[in-house]
Amino acid sequence: xxxxxxxxxxxxxxxxxxxxxxxxxxxxxxxxxxxxxxxxxxxxxxxxxxxxxxxxxxxxxxxxxxxxxxxxxxxxxxxxxxxxxxxxxxxxxxxxxxxxxxxxxxxxxxxxxxxxxxxxxxxxxxxxxxxxxxxxxxxxxxxxxxxxxxxxxxxxxxxxxxxxxxxxxxxxxxxxxxxxxxxxxxxxxxxxxxxxxxxxxxxxxxxxxxxxxxxxxxxxxxxxxxxxxxxxxxxxxxxxxxxxxxxxxxxxxxxxxxxxxxxxxxxxxxxxxxxxxxxxxxxxxxxxxxxxxxxxxxxxxxxxxxxxxxxxxxxxxxxxxxxxxxxxxxxxxxxxxxxxxxxxxxxxxxxxxxxxxxxxxxxxxxxxxxxxxxxxxxxxxxxxxxxxxxxxxxxxxxxxxxxxxxxxxxxxxxxxxxxxxxxxxxxxxxxxxxxxxxxxxxxxxxxxxxxxxxxxxxxxxxxxxxxxxxxxxxxxxxxxxxxxxxxxxxxxxxxxxxxxxxxxxxxxxxxxxxxxxxxxxxxxxxxxxxxxxxxxxxxxxxxxxxxxxxxxxxxxxxxxxxxxxxxxxxxxx
Amino acid sequence: xxxxxxxxxxxxxxxxxxxxxxxxxxxxxxxxxxxxxxxxxxxxxxxxxxxxxxxxxxxxxxxxxxxxxxxxxxxxxxxxxxxxxxxxxxxxxxxxxxxx
Numbered sequence: 001x002x003x004x005x006x007x008x009x010x011x012x013x014x015x016x017x018x019x020x021x022x023x024x025x026x027x028x029x030x031x032x033x034x035x036x037x038x039x040x041x042x043x044x045x046x047x048x049x050x051x052x053x054x055x056x057x058x059x060x061x062x063x064x065x066x067x068x069x070x071x072x073x074x075x076x077x078x079x080x081x082x083x084x085x086x087x088x089x090x091x092x093x094x095x096x097x098x099x100x101x102x103x104x105x106x107x108x109x110x111x112x113x114x115x116x117x118x119x120x121x122x123x124x125x126x127x128x129x130x131x132x133x134x135x136x137x138x139x140x141x142x143x144x145x146x147x148x149x150x151x152x153x154x155x156x157x158x159x160x161x162x163x164x165x166x167x168x169x170x171x172x173x174x175x176x177x178x179x180x181x182x183x184x185x186x187x188x189x190x191x192x193x194x195x196x197x198x199x200x201x202x203x204x205x206x207x208x209x210x211x212x213x214x215x216x217x218x219x220x221x222x223x224x225x226x227x228x229x230x231x232x233x234x235x236x237x238x239x240x241x242x243x244x245x246x247x248x249x250x251x252x253x254x255x256x257x258x259x260x261x262x263x264x265x266x267x268x269x270x271x272x273x274x275x276x277x278x279x280x281x282x283x284x285x286x287x288x289x290x291x292x293x294x295x296x297x298x299x300x301x302x303x304x305x306x307x308x309x310x311x312x313x314x315x316x317x318x319x320x321x322x323x324x325x326x327x328x329x330x331x332x333x334x335x336x337x338x339x340x341x342x343x344x345x346x347x348x349x350x351x352x353x354x355x356x357x358x359x360x361x362x363x364x365x366x367x368x369x370x371x372x373x374x375x376x377x378x379x380x381x382x383x384x385x386x387x388x389x390x391x392x393x394x395x396x397x398x399x400x401x402x403x404x405x406x407x408x409x410x411x412x413x414x415x416x417x418x419x420x421x422x423x424x425x426x427x428x429x430x431x432x433x434x435x436x437x438x439x440x441x442x443x444x445x446x447x448x449x450x451x452x453x454x455x456x457x458x459x460x461x462x463x464x465x466x467x468x469x470x471x472x473x474x475x476x477x478x479x480x481x482x483x484x485x486x487x488x489x490x491x492x493x494x495x496x497x498x499x500x501x502x503x504x505x506x507x508x509x510x511x512x513x514x515x516x517x518x519x520x521x522x523x524x525x526x527x528x529x530x531x532x533x534x535x536x537x538x539x540x541x542x543x544x545x546x547x548x549x550x551x552x553x554x555x556x557x558x559x560x561x562x563x564x565x566x567x568x569x570x571x572x573x
Numbered sequence: 574x575x576x577x578x579x580x581x582x583x584x585x586x587x588x589x590x591x592x593x594x595x596x597x598x599x600x601x602x603x604x605x606x607x608x609x610x611x612x613x614x615x616x617x618x619x620x621x622x623x624x625x626x627x628x629x630x631x632x633x634x635x636x637x638x639x640x641x642x643x644x645x646x647x648x649x650x651x652x653x654x655x656x657x658x659x660x661x662x663x664x665x666x667x668x669x670x671x672x673x
Contacts, residue, residue: 015582016583018581018614019583022581022612037643040643043612044614044647047612048614051582051615051616101656101657102629109618113614116650117650193650
């Protein structure tokens, strides 16, 4: 057993105490040929601790400060006692790293420096006294840690985990700065600088650009990264998913994979340009994790991350539940909207007409509609419309439009001379009043009069319907044109009439039919629709079904972009 | 300007008034040569920080140069090097000022 040297000194608290303590420890350091870096560290510790006692413990009056120094190679211990009220300086939070000179605090560095320079610090309240012990060098031999430290200690030249050799410690200012920052990060808090310095000397400082992928799920990373500048994002569903955890400056990633040696389960992306300290998994596990405070810090970080992750999961579950409820409501909406349109077969009580409707929304609910309303024994109101936009807003506006048309149709039933243009003009004014979302609707509205053998119609910005009279070629009903409804009130709509004798065929459609696209983004078009219209069909239903088949064959697998709506009307006799 | 000796309580008290007078009464580029400072305690950090902040308030700049290893280590560990520029030599600091 090597000799142990003990020295004691008692000082009166006062302005000169720190200086006297410093001279005492320097003299002992020379006497015992203590290495220079320990001597400097001991000097710093004794000055800082003594100053604290003078300034705080005995701030209201004098008292004694007892110092004891013991040296037994390879360790030196300094014990300082005061009789002030109980105070554990090690419980003080280290100063947070300010980013500007203005916000930097002047104080709070003393005990932080002690903690960083010494290999161990310990506080005890002994009787009525505060006892602070700082140790430089190896702990007592009976501690298990001794062996670990001996294996962990490194000297140059050393072998990097990548087999590269490091012959001299060539760390530049930036690396030293990195070490300074690292000692203040959560993971390395309260870990003696000496214990880190040797290990971290082997680690790389790496830079990434904003958006750069650092680690992909399924990779075996074998690295731990500590964020020195910038921040990272951990994505769970894919490198570009919206769902991610922020890893701010001072935190680390990869520690779980490094510890269990399994594949990464997430994507790590640089949220901004960032600087990271890269620690090889082997170094992390074999040299860093065994440092007691570091292990405790890591558990705390993981616990915090787990808590955040749990919150995220419960938030996800809540959203999924909400989404399910919305989905259910949307299914209801689809059914309700479908049920708002008159079901096929249409006009079963009218043997003179054969009528068939079709509507297929691009989304769950759509903005297209058609309607067929008997007015009296020989007159029928037919309509087709297309609300701009799709989805729920369009569907609600479509329902408004439909309700308005129907209520007007009921009023008009009693009027002998139907002024169709007036219906549309008033309807437009009404839609303008109800239209907070600035939607608009194109409508083709017609009254089929079986006694006059004609249709009277108004076209408010809608696709021109197709008509074929017996013995004549097919035609588009293009005039007169009017603006779409719902945008500008006060418009006087113009109507016109058109013969509709027995054997006539009328087809109303929306632009979802003519503008249906295939994979090459060609449109089905008016010509192709006219082609279908010109084929001979036994019934309105057959015509509609030919067109739908034609559109579907044309579009193939290309998704339907707009609602597809058709209304075919055949005059039988 | 050049400091020497120990920047502990006594050292800081000894220079505080003169140091802050010289470094902060007018706008200037100040290089504090630390090559002869053998010891830096937290009280000394306060002296340097106060001066640097005062000079910044005047629109000038105070930088540190040529710190000995132990002093450098204290500055880095307290994170001061991230707030006050730290140069390896007075010449390096002069070059940096000339470049500004």
